[in-house]
Amino acid sequence: MKTRYLHDVVKDTRSRLYDGLCVIASIAGVTVSQAADAIRQVRYGARWLDFSYTPPVKWVSAHEIEQALRLVGYVGKWRYVPDRPTLAAYLNGRTGMERDYPCVVSLSTHCVAVSGGVFCDVFSGGVVVDIDDAEGRRKRVGRVLVLTERIAPSAIATRDPAPKKAGENGKAIRLLREAIKAETGATRIRLTPNEVFVTGPAEAGWHWLGNRDSIEDQILMPRPDNRLAGNTGAAAAYRAVMGY
Template structure:
């Protein structure tokens, strides 16, 4: 087994398979951070939250979601985790294949965040990791999107002392189940109040109701869409979100 890099040095020609310890989809920003540093996906997301909000996000009623990320998010999160380097912009925007063949200096073997026209990928020497490899490290010749253009690259050149990353302690299963059960009940009450339904059936993905003037089940919509309409009411939505029950559900979700 190779020795771990000492403080100040970066392990070259190496990436980590992404440890997705969450139940969420893998997005490119947290994914490249996890692949380069070896931290779990949840810790990579916490590092991005700390860049955006500082440790005060722990006081938010809900954990901020991390989907789309920006250059400053990635660079800042990597710095918190002990990785620093420099940016190089490529105004001629070569294809990924051309960029890989033309690499010189540290870019040939040091871990880099390479920004394609669609997303960021992790590259180090001859290995590659991104969302299309599903967070698994693959040979660079097997990488998809080799015809996509490269706009800029963050080259990680050295290690520094990492910072403490603020993180929420996971709730116990019993406490989480109780909180989820209460929110589910409030959601059902909000749907009933918003629609006037006499009966409601909620599945993990869909909501069905029986309305007073109907004799059978009616598909109301996808659950996540209906939740969004209650949490963030918009004009023209199927649900207005202006009932007391809807307000109670919003409060339980931290809105």
């Protein structure tokens, strides 16, 4: 866990910057769209990809912030702050882990990110500033999420199109989809830049199959211990077009 550090928020969406997405992006170093996908995963699971629209993410709850941060690899617990001090008083009185580790601080109007002597929120425009320059220092602090542990990030469903890799073309991607269908019996395939999601014949939503690189490697280089055998005709066709 990197202490006393926050990221400037990378806003890659057209909508306004909301406080929940801002603190997730600043603490975890993900983009705003990735933070929004994490919130959607918490709210709906991967099944939101079945929706005819992308659910908007504006206001988020404390629970959703905690769970979204867990998805991107940050674990912590909320604690209520006695007597609801002002933000200035809270920052000056921090001790232990709260003084050094990244925290989400829930104010009377919005959430902010704090880590050591740096601060980030929507009023700074997602830019990391010194805590002495933070706006809203007279607002009251209700509770604090102290993040003290890093874990491996989870797969998060996204509608970002999968980019073409070196040597890939439209035919190769089509054959990859056919190979995955043949190997898994799936009825639908969704490729993202990093993951593969599938839907089976009797299933209603999307399920994570694995990391895209791993799935491709299993089809391109069949091994006895692979999850996918790679012994179907569709898999052989994909290997041929990729030069294997």
